[in-house]
Amino acid sequence: MRFSNNPLITPKDIQPTTDGYEVFSVLNPAACTFNDEVLLLLRVIERPVQTKGFLSIGVLDVGSGGYKRLDFSLDDPLLNYDDPRVIKYDGVTYLTGMSHLRLARSRDGVNFKIDPKPTIMPSTYEERYSIEDARITKLGAAYYVYYVAVADFGFSTILLKTTDFVRFERIGNIFPGVNKDVAIFPEKINGMYAALHRPDTGFFANPSMWMAYSPDLVHWGQYSLLMQPRAGKWDSSRIGAGTVPLKTDKGWLEIYHGADEDHRYSLGVLLLDADDPSKILYRDSKPLIEPAMDYETNGFFKDVVFTNGMVVSPEDPGKMFLYYGSADERVCGAALMLDELIGRCNCPGRAAKPRVVMSRL
């Protein structure tokens, strides 16, 4: 079911934002259909072209909107770079790469053309280090784009609204603190907007999936635990939403990610009750996709498949295109038949062919 032309997009396919910078990763795209095209909103990670003896990074210069370059001498005893994703210098933590979001477009969902310039760059103080791992939810005629913002003082979830993917209106910071993997349902449920999310759980427990509800998309509450990692299984260490939930006549279909103790990230199927998504109808005991291909097992962070979006094939309403980041470095795709996905879920009446239900506001 993986696309035969995987990986679809690799860092060398992406033009850097500015001279003197290089793209070292492209991953975890949001996905939607818009004007007869499949759109991916790629997370692109850049850094300055490195020079011998130095570790160089870029952070947002909030005033100018451009990059501010920081160069750390590898000899400097104040520098700590044990983790490839972060560096620590003199008590301050930085990211080794700054991410922005960039559109890729496709008529067939398989072959993508990448925009030469960023679509959404970090622009505010909450986004000084990076904007990462977007998802897109269509609600009525509007598309809502939301992502994790990273700054020197912590994490935010920022919500934008667009109708044309050219202009983006900033709605606000909708989840505080370390809260990732937000996926907003594409219609109201019992009169309220709903979302999956993954708040930090401190030292007590492993990251879990929670529900939240909102009257207006701006203010969220009614937080409740949906499900936790499962000891001994593929999703034993941490779990979070993957795709934006897709409404089917059997319930909300969600592809979520789980990692085990070895930080091996796989994807599994979850089916939630249509009227009360806090009810779990089915959860995969074995992963749907686990790292297996060389482009998934080797890379910037090995053994990772991680999804932020799935669309219905432009040509076949019974076929889904799932997009995912592999090894935190590349973008891949897989074709999944809806009846096979729902067939895993032990639904009553499973003999009847499942179908996608168009969401409405």
Added chain:
Amino acid sequence: MRFSNNPLITPKDIQPTTDGYEVFSVLNPAACTFNDEVLLLLRVIERPVQTKGFLSIGVLDVGSGGYKRLDFSLDDPLLNYDDPRVIKYDGVTYLTGMSHLRLARSRDGVNFKIDPKPTIMPSTYEERYSIEDARITKLGAAYYVYYVAVADFGFSTILLKTTDFVRFERIGNIFPGVNKDVAIFPEKINGMYAALHRPDTGFFANPSMWMAYSPDLVHWGQYSLLMQPRAGKWDSSRIGAGTVPLKTDKGWLEIYHGADEDHRYSLGVLLLDADDPSKILYRDSKPLIEPAMDYETNGFFKDVVFTNGMVVSPEDPGKMFLYYGSADERVCGAALMLDELIGRCNCPGRAAKPRVVMSRL
């Protein structure tokens, strides 16, 4: 300014909830005035009376609403109890004590009578380990009580509503994940409810104070950073709201807590703009109260003064009674003159006597 009869309340003053249990700490009370009395909502921490060779704890049995007792043999190699506040056993983390909330009542704000039974006990799955560090905000005729709930899967902030301090209506879980020190303002600001809070900031930064807004007290958003710890000062390591902000004619008066790298917790004055509390008018460079007395420097967790509430003296509108936990073990009080507190704040027109402004909805 400290009360001469400090500590006001100690563990021996508190009757345990049930036979076979003992109270080992009483701390961090919410405070309000109600029916001509000062009410404190104490955090009371209990554990089973310990027996030789064992470490025993209680957790909520959600079904019965009572304690479920767990006994761990000190010889058990799976037991880890290096930290006095938590134990780890076979991959699961527990608290060494379970907290509930209990009322203490006073006519003069200085001498308190403690209810013999708990006022609010843990009762839901989010509260299985503990409910801690309440605050009380009066909005119109209703009193809102909110606190941190701790369970095996993490932290929540639970909001209750009462008009009589006998029946409490559960409003919901209003902040997800590791988010403590919520303090809801006692009136709407520009048409919205407002709160201070302290989301977890991950490995990037030290815990900081943030703002949030809500249309209905149930759903919160518009998150923004208010202020961070300050290197080299008394509040260098972590900060959070203390008292519920008090409206004065000079702005919102807030007593917040800060800790330094040695986990020494002190209290300081903060003055926020009346119409836009995200504007800081004044922040104490030196603490208002720091651990100095024996009952503050010695105890369950030494060198801690930590406040959750302040009231206007029943007898003098220019005098404030601040209540605080000391050394995570006792409840203390201090009398503070409003003009001295505001006098620290370098306000324009400081010669005019400051006054408390009654909040209205």
